[in-house]
Amino acid sequence: MRKVLVIGYVWPEPRSSAAGSRMLELLGVFRGEGWHVTFASAAALSSHRADLSELQIEEVAVALNCDSFDGFVAQLQPDLVLFDRFFTEEQFAWRVERAWPTALRVLDTSDLHCLRDTRHALLKANQQACANETERYQVGPVQATPQVLYEVMADSDMAQREVAAIYRCDLTLMISSFEMALLQEHFGVPAALLHECALMLIPPTHNALPFAERQHFLSIGNFRHAPNWDAVLWLKHALWPLIRARLPQAQLHVYGAYPPPKATALHNPKQGFHVLGWVDDAHRVMAQARVCLAPLRFGAGIKGKLADAMACGTPSITTPIGSEGMHGELPWPGSVAADAHAFADAAVQFYQDEDRWAQAQQQGHVLLDSRFERGRLGEALIARLEELLMNREQHRRGNFIGAMLRHHQHKSTQYMSQWIAAKNAATTQKTEG
Structure with missing residues (x-):
């Protein structure tokens, strides 16, 4: 039985957001294969979160910048770790690699955050030329071409962080064909590191109200x-x-x-x-x-x-x-x-x-x-993951840029996290003393 660890940016809320629905769909696909799934998060609990116990998924609260996470991963020994958005990869991927390096590391972007952030900035820029609030509300949607988007995104801190996280992982799940093309054609991300996995939706209601x-x-x-x-x-x-x-x-x-x-x-x-x-x-x-x-x-x-x-x-x-x-x-x-x-x-x-x-x-x-047929998308995802699990070492040898980024980026993240962990431990010791 495969063991999967999902590290959530938040606890999934399928009734609050599309991201929550998507996460629940992914968890359902894993459980449908009979895989053992553990969902961990450092986020606060919410009243709208899904009851994962209904899917027989174990819930674990973890802490940021704490070495206890390393022991948790080493004990769990997962075959696959899924990071929910790139900030989670930045926080936890180096710990996963250190504690259990054989685990396949997969990133789910939910959507490309740097693309959304760039379009927001372009909308604000278009509104700056307006004389008043009324005119600002008349400004239409951002319609920048992929080339223009890339030129703006390339210098942004968020794009560099997010694309680096994509390179560092063994595979990244992308929700949009537009974003797949943007990453491959303008950022040079190899197709081998990406998998298009759109929302796996409920079937249409053919007896919908007229x-x-x-x-x-x-x-x-x-x-x-x-x-x-x-x-x-x-x-x-x-x-x-x-x-x-x-x-x-x-x-x-x-x-x-x-x-x-x-x-x-x-x-x-x-x-x-x-x-x-x-x-x-x-x-x-x-x-x-x-x-x-x-x-x-x-x-x-x-x-x-x-x-x-x-x-x-x-x-x-x-x-x-x-x-x-x-x-x-x-x-x-x-x-x-x-x-x-x-x-x-x-x-x-x-x-x-x-x-x-x-x-x-x-x-x-x-x-x-x-x-968006659920069965077909789920089967394609499982097939891609199984292929990578079987050929993990060969796949990683083909991703030198990812290995290089992990070597350098994770060192700075690791040292900062270890410094915070040591500081927290010293504070706790002083308080108890």
């Missing part, structure tokens, strides 16, 4: 995720006024985990703008809505909200950022718009046109079946 039994627009997303909060602001100040002017009775329901006071302050029933916050079952409200709005001006990865919309048979209006890496040559189940007026036009059209709406609903089912 047009006449649905009402309202819906927007959903964790408020702690910067692209989602920006989307709410763009909706409130630029998009919804355009839609509401043409559909005076329309209602928009905005859902999402962890809404801050500044978000709930936007709630205005007279304008049809309802900030409703946390919802226990996102699929239930998505399946009752007529149209999903996802006006993302920046971001990265694959958008769970749009995948959920397809699964629930709900057409979606989004931006090129939102649809990126999701549909390939297949038509989008709704509309992709690059500016405020085009977005509002599409939202109104799909809300009123039953034939276009029904066609989009069917296109969503086709897209899920074609590109």
Whole structure:
């Protein structure tokens, strides 16, 4: 039986974010193979976290900058260690390599953080030329080419850290075909170090509610995720006024985990703008809505909200950022718009046109079946991991840059961590004395 250690940046919250859903899917794939899975995290526990015991997954709380982690790994002797995002790799990978070097080291990026960060910076730069707040809200989504993105990203600290982490690992799971191409064509990352593993989604609901039994627009997303909060602001100040002017009775329901006071302050029933916050079952409200709005001006990865919309048979209006890496040559189940007026036009059209709406609903089912089929994606992932487990040494010999980066980068990380651990130990000893 294979033993897998997953080191989470946070405890998975599948009802709060797409990242949480993705993590639960990965854990389910491992357990489906009969593998023994241990999930460890240094994060604080949350009330919305998944009950991993239902999957017979052992939960272990670990500490940052503490040598006790080394003993834990040496005792567990995992075949594979999965790092949840690159910050976790930076904190723990050198300890894993020191304590149990034979373990396959796999990174799950969730999405490419440096890409999201760069697009956010470009959006802010585009807004700086605006004379006032009203004009800033009219700025559309970032549409920089891969070459421009690379030129901005190449000098950033986050890109250098994240790409270094990708090189240091035996394999990195990528969620988006766009990000796969960006890494290979512009950053020179070898294909042997990457594996495209999109969200492994629930199958579509083919008996979804029809047009006449649905009402309202819906927007959903964790408020702690910067692209989602920006989307709410763009909706409130630029998009919804355009839609509401043409559909005076329309209602928009905005859902999402962890809404801050500044978000709930936007709630205005007279304008049809309802900030409703946390919802226990996102699929239930998505399946009752007529149209999903996802006006993302920046971001990265694959958008769970749009995948959920397809699964629930709900057409979606989004931006090129939102649809990126999701549909390939297949038509989008709704509309992709690059500016405020085009977005509002599409939202109104799909809300009123039953034939276009029904066609989009069917296109969503086709897209899920074609590109996000859970069984096929899971089997491909397991096959790739088994291949690497069988040929680990040969694979590592072909990644000299990764070995070089581990030698240098991990030394500085290691010494800093050991200094903190020694300082903490001395403080504890002094307190007890």
